[in-house]
Amino acid sequence: MVTFGTYLLASPDNRMTPQVAFVSLTLFSQLRVPLFMISEMIGLTVQTMISNERLKTFFVEEELDPEAVQRENSNNFEKSIEVQTATFSWDSDRSIPATLKNIDLTIKRGQLVAVVSF
Numbered sequence: 769m770v771t772f773g774t775y776l777l778a779s780p781d782n783r784m785t786p787q788v789a790f791v792s793l794t795l796f797s798q799l800r801v802p803l804f805m806i807s808e809m810i811g812l813t814v815q816t817m818i819s820n821e822r823l824k825t826f827f828v829e830e831e832l833d834p835e836a837v838q839r840e841n842s843n844n845f846e847k848s849i850e851v852q853t854a855t856f857s858w859d860s861d862r863s864i865p866a867t868l869k870n871i872d873l874t875i876k877r878g879q880l881v882a883v884v885s886f
Contacts, residue, residue, distance in 0.1 A: 771796075832860065849875040 771792065775782050856868040868883075875881050 846876060847874055848877045
């Protein structure tokens, strides 16, 4: 209605005829889907920018303690990973309780392991 009102008020030569009305309604109908897609694209762009910032922050983060892991270059070991009385948390903030506490874990070479916390 606003478009038709603007069309009529823009110039005294403009007249509303069935031809103008139906062509305009057809064009509005064809523009509906692209306009909805613009809002989706804006949302996806914002999500992409936020994810990119999170990844950049993660990748440039310094190691908490480089000496916490002992690295030895040898294929003679039967155990690939061995953890004794370890505590794990998602955040370095000490006020948040640890996610995994007092973990003793030995993983042999070639073994597939998944850690799931409830």
